[in-house]
Amino acid sequence: MTTPRTMYEKIWADHVVRDGGGTEPDLLYIDLHLVHEVTSPQAFESLDLTGRAVRRPDLTLATIDHGVPTTGRELGIQDPLSKKQIDTLVANCEKHGIELYDINDVRQGIVHVIGPEQGITQPGMTIVCGDSHTSTHGAFGALAFGIGTSEVEHVLATQTLPQTRPKSMAVNVDGELPLGVTAKDIILGIISRIGVAGGTGYVIEYRGSTIEALSMAGRMTICNMSIEGGARAGMIAPDATTFEYLEGRNYAPTGEAWAEALDYWKSIRTDDGATFDVAVDIDAADLAPYVSWGTNPAQTVAVTEAVPDPAEFSDPLERDAAERALVYMDLKAGTPITDITVDRIFLGSCTNGRIEDLRAAAAIIDGNTVASNVHAMVVPGSGLVKLQAEEEGLDVVFKNAGFEWRDAGCSMCLGMNPDILLPGERAASTSNRNFEGRQGRNGRTHLVSPEMAAAAAVAGHFVDVREWS
Amino acid sequence: MEPISVITGQMAPLPRANVDTDAIIPKQFLKRVERSGFGPFLFYEWAYDEEGELIPDFILNQADYAAAEVLVSGPNFGSGSSREHAPWSIQDRGFKAVIAPSFADIFYNNCVNIGLLPVVLTDVEVAKLTEIADDPDNQVTIDLEEQKVTTIGFEAEFPIDPFAKHRLANGLDNIALTLQHADAIDGFERRRPVYKPALG
Numbered sequence: 001m002t003t004p005r006t007m008y009e010k011i012w013a014d015h016v017v018r019d020g021g022g023t024e025p026d027l028l029y030i031d032l033h034l035v036h037e038v039t040s041p042q043a044f045e046s047l048d049l050t051g052r053a054v055r056r057p058d059l060t061l062a063t064i065d066h067g068v069p070t071t072g073r074e075l076g077i078q079d080p081l082s083k084k085q086i087d088t089l090v091a092n093c094e095k096h097g098i099e100l101y102d103i104n105d106v107r108q109g110i111v112h113v114i115g116p117e118q119g120i121t122q123p124g125m126t127i128v129c130g131d132s133h134t135s136t137h138g139a140f141g142a143l144a145f146g147i148g149t150s151e152v153e154h155v156l157a158t159q160t161l162p163q164t165r166p167k168s169m170a171v172n173v174d175g176e177l178p179l180g181v182t183a184k185d186i187i188l189g190i191i192s193r194i195g196v197a198g199g200t201g202y203v204i205e206y207r208g209s210t211i212e213a214l215s216m217a218g219r220m221t222i223c224n225m226s227i228e229g230g231a232r233a234g235m236i237a238p239d240a241t242t243f244e245y246l247e248g249r250n251y252a253p254t255g256e257a258w259a260e261a262l263d264y265w266k267s268i269r270t271d272d273g274a275t276f277d278v279a280v281d282i283d284a285a286d287l288a289p290y291v292s293w294g295t296n297p298a299q300t301v302a303v304t305e306a307v308p309d310p311a312e313f314s315d316p317l318e319r320d321a322a323e324r325a326l327v328y329m330d331l332k333a334g335t336p337i338t339d340i341t342v343d344r345i346f347l348g349s350c351t352n353g354r355i356e357d358l359r360a361a362a363a364i365i366d367g368n369t370v371a372s373n374v375h376a377m378v379v380p381g382s383g384l385v386k387l388q389a390e391e392e393g394l395d396v397v398f399k400n401a402g403f404e405w406r407d408a409g410c411s412m413c414l415g416m417n418p419d420i421l422l423p424g425e426r427a428a429s430t431s432n433r434n435f436e437g438r439q440g441r442n443g444r445t446h447l448v449s450p451e452m453a454a455a456a457a458v459a460g461h462f463v464d465v466r467e468w469s
Numbered sequence: 470m471e472p473i474s475v476i477t478g479q480m481a482p483l484p485r486a487n488v489d490t491d492a493i494i495p496k497q498f499l500k501r502v503e504r505s506g507f508g509p510f511l512f513y514e515w516a517y518d519e520e521g522e523l524i525p526d527f528i529l530n531q532a533d534y535a536a537a538e539v540l541v542s543g544p545n546f547g548s549g550s551s552r553e554h555a556p557w558s559i560q561d562r563g564f565k566a567v568i569a570p571s572f573a574d575i576f577y578n579n580c581v582n583i584g585l586l587p588v589v590l591t592d593v594e595v596a597k598l599t600e601i602a603d604d605p606d607n608q609v610t611i612d613l614e615e616q617k618v619t620t621i622g623f624e625a626e627f628p629i630d631p632f633a634k635h636r637l638a639n640g641l642d643n644i645a646l647t648l649q650h651a652d653a654i655d656g657f658e659r660r661r662p663v664y665k666p667a668l669g
Contacts, residue, residue: 018650027647027654029658042504045502055654058667058669061668081500085501099669120668125666132551132575146550147551148575148582150553150582157648158648197571200545200574227575230548251666253664257664261662296489296548317485317486320485321487324485414491423519433489435549436489436514437492438491441519442519
């Protein structure tokens with residue numbers, strides 16, 4: 001009888017090229033390396049300087065997402081620095097034989113949207129990218145994590161990474177999800193409980209009946225924000241939902257290979273009796289639609305609550321952080337969340353830029369109009385998401401309501417392209433980070449679900465989507 | 470990367486929790502394709518106002534701290550994105566080490582990979598160092614071999630993974646180390662299942 005193992009332990013063991021024997025890191029094989037324009041140029045340059053080749057261009061996929069404009073693409077990229085960065089990626093991919101979804105390719109989009117969409121994100125894989133939201137791919141039962149540029153270079157050169165084994169954390173969410181509570185609210189609820197560093201040093205496995213009932217889109221939203229709780233990777237066991245999503249996609253195996261893959265994918269689930277270093281239990285009935293009020297994703301309360309008083313925080317650094325956050329966010333303790341008015345709505349990002357997110361928001365928007373004080377935009381996660389939405393007529397719903405309908409990219413999630421908040425502007429955003437300056441200098445970000453963002457767009461302030469009619 | 474043995478220099482105190490990578494190097498400076506030159510943009514939005522004018526109160530703008538080589542900050546330092554531009558900008562500004570009660574995982578790895586020494590001390594020790602750093606004349610010494618931080622009336626040991634220490638102490642190129650195991654990589658690739666996806 002072998003010792004019961006967690007999914008993460010199994011995937012790790014299956015990718016050890018060289019066992020470090022406890023004194024050195026293990027050398028892990030990387031099944032897929034996703035590349036984008038911002039964190040790769042220095043890696044390619046260093047590769048060239050040392051005369052090293054890309055070991056496996058066939059396990060490397062590139063796209064442009066962080067710096068691309070989401071309007072007026074026919075005019076080309078106006079920002080000379082972004083243009084140079086994108087041109088550099090194009091040249092590097094050509095030189096090294098790496099497939100690139102360029103600006104004119106309908107498959108172009110956010111790196112964490114396109115991998116699953118193409119079916120190249122699969123269970124049991126190791127996936128890395130020079131982007132912290134690589135944890136998204138863990139939704140398929142893959143071990144996926146963000147890396148820095150030195151590590152990007154390392155993977156390009158060797159298709160491996162030396163890694164010290166993190167600890168494991170189980171986050172169990174059980175019960176039926178209350179109406180109006182979404183995957184985004186589950187992860188915001190988790191982060192507000194464990195804190196922004198609660199997952200540091202851990203790989204999280206999200207488990208339980210609530211998680212199992214989620215679509216792949218919902219699972220991706222949850223795994224995506226693992227890093228906001230400090231965990232480099234978050235994962236969910238593959239099941240019938242996963243297999244159904246994958247079957248027939250571009251890079252999914254077919255025929256005999258599909259059967260063989262399926263056997264393996266079913267074998268990687270955490271064994272009964274396997275132990276995690278830490279476990280957190282959450283009752284789905286305790287979750288509500290959340291709105292972040294501060295400048296980190298753990299500074300979040302239910303929409304029915306009020307902005308907290310910093311004096312309530314016992315830890316002096318947390319109290320100081322809350323005080324700073326209220327000043328930055330221009331909020332007063334005790335203000336009901338539903339009294340907070342918004343200027344901008346951003347619907348998109350690798351957290352909530354998939355077709356399911358757009359459908360959910362459109363259902364709320366349909367027949368309504370964006371409030372006169374609000375500027376709202378939709379940025380689909382990929383060119384294919386945009387196309388699908390247009391086939392379903394969602395673009396018309398959004399445009400009729402007064403939303404701008406944009407091209408795919410990271411956009412206002414981090415504002416590396418022209419889509420930024422102006423100083424003092426307040427946004428309801430479906431993205432993942434509400435750090436100071438994240439969406440634009442002195443811009444104020446409130447993290448919410450697509451449904452909550454849509455309702456705020458119409459009302460002009462936050463509303464409890466559970467009371468929306 | 471330069472080998473590290475003993476770092477002696479001035480401290481700059483930045484006693485805040487969860488200093489994130491967007492604060493360390495805001496996104497508008499991530500468009501450069503070079504690895505160097507990020508130093509002037511370190512903590513840009515704390516260091517410069519909306520008109521681009523220097524904010525004199527900010528610790529790194531104070532003449533007394535202009536030569537600081539050791540940054541002392543709060544828990545969960547470097548949280549957020551994987552951008553290596555964050556440790557690059559700290560290093561480019563002249564810092565050789567960052568001391569904090571805890572670091573975000575990716576940021577910590579990035580530091581080790583570029584030879585910027587991340588030093589974990591307890592909350593109490595960091596608070597004490599922050600006080601000592603209030604006098605800019607006080608220098609700190611970090612001995613990597615001994616894993617020890619010392620300054621006036623202060624001595625503390627810090628933990629570090631032995632392999633990370635070995636690499637930092639010798640300035641070793643990780644890729645060269647891995648390529649010593651090229652045979653193992655070849656062997657692993659021969660055993661990879663056929664159903665694993667590939668492009669092209």
